[in-house]
Amino acid sequence: MIRVENLSKSFGKNEVLTNISTQISKGEVVAIIGPSGSGKSTFLRCLNVLENPSSGKILVENHDLTDSKTPIHKMRQQIGMVFQHFHLFPHMTVLENLTYAPMKAKGVKKQAAEQSARSLLHKVGLSEKESAYPSSLSGGQKQRVAIARALAMEPELMLFDEPTSALDPEMVKEVLDVMKDLAKSGMTMIVVTHEMGFAREVADRILFLDHGVLLEEGKPNDFFTNPKTERAKDFLDKIL
């Protein structure tokens, strides 16, 4: 589904990602964990080229995203992204937030777009909010709308960058539940998270990043009970 080859990224002289290679297959759920500043967000943002990689390749179904000839808008339509701070469009209602991109970027007819938007809102439990503006929603509701907005494009792959970090504790569960359902439905997901419970329960694989290096990669059980590197041990000791 997506293959990363020798990906490096520098901001000026500061090398943030060093030579990362990995592969994620269809239907897999991968959790990326690591200390703050280790490059997790940057890695995720390289995957849909919100950041331009300094070197290396990102192949999505054999299209190289780092190749300037690849139609990047079309590729991004297949990759949904959910941000820590939601970034809903504040001047549009919930329903418009969901229908805007399918209509404008994919040319879906209004009626069809609204129909699938409503069924997505139903899935995330927000049917009654379709005409509300984002400012009137709670954090958890906003994030569920943001997930639905990304899904409205019918992506092949979903990227999540700490989707619950900006939420009040009592709202974390409602968002994680939506993500669990999504994982069960077979969606390919890459999730940067500090929710170790979620990573352990839902992920098929853990990637541990440290100082921009992919230090460890493995099944959640192996990683959490028996980390191979000293850095991973330290990290887990601190947070568990």
Add this chain to the structure above:
Amino acid sequence: MNLDFGQITPYIPFMLEGIWVTLKFVFVALIFGFILGTLLALCKIGSIKLLNWFAIVYTSIFRGTPLILQLMIFYFAIPQLTGYDISPFLSAILAFGLNSAAYISEIIRAGIQAVDKGQTEAAMALGIPYKQMMKDIILPQAFKNILPALMNEVITLTKESALVSTISVLDLMRRAQVVGSDIYRSFEPLLFVGFIYWLMVFVLSSIGKVIERRLKVSD
């Protein structure tokens, strides 16, 4: 102190006609300034170095020199240079339009840059092309940030427009001077048009407030 407004009564229609001259002038200069200002703002936030540079130099020149000097250059210097006999009204439009474009471009640039970067990223991540993102996502939000400052610019322009009286455009200000020299009294006609300027600014700022309140509804 002996004020005698009776004497200006016959001249009132003549002076009131100046309202249209002033309003027409402000309106045309503003449209001109707004279009050019938007283009300049896009040059400033875009990634083409030459256009960045051009827009910055342009703004610096028009903000860094007196407006009355720019007006004089368009009215007196351009004909001398080109031989084209420019009308006072046209040279005033040019000077004011080009000048306010510089200010408006700064207002718009700041307004666009004040829109949360996350909005751009969310739109890009959804695969929305740049033009559509600007039109549907960024500019509508920027417009809300811009409106109060833009309203200020309209008001400034309305008041500063009195400068065109110096190149004998028959605006409100000029008409007051004409009447003043006709009846050998300056105070009454000046006070009269002063009141009219104040009234126009008052109406403009009221309209601005209404629009702002309308736009707030979706927040």
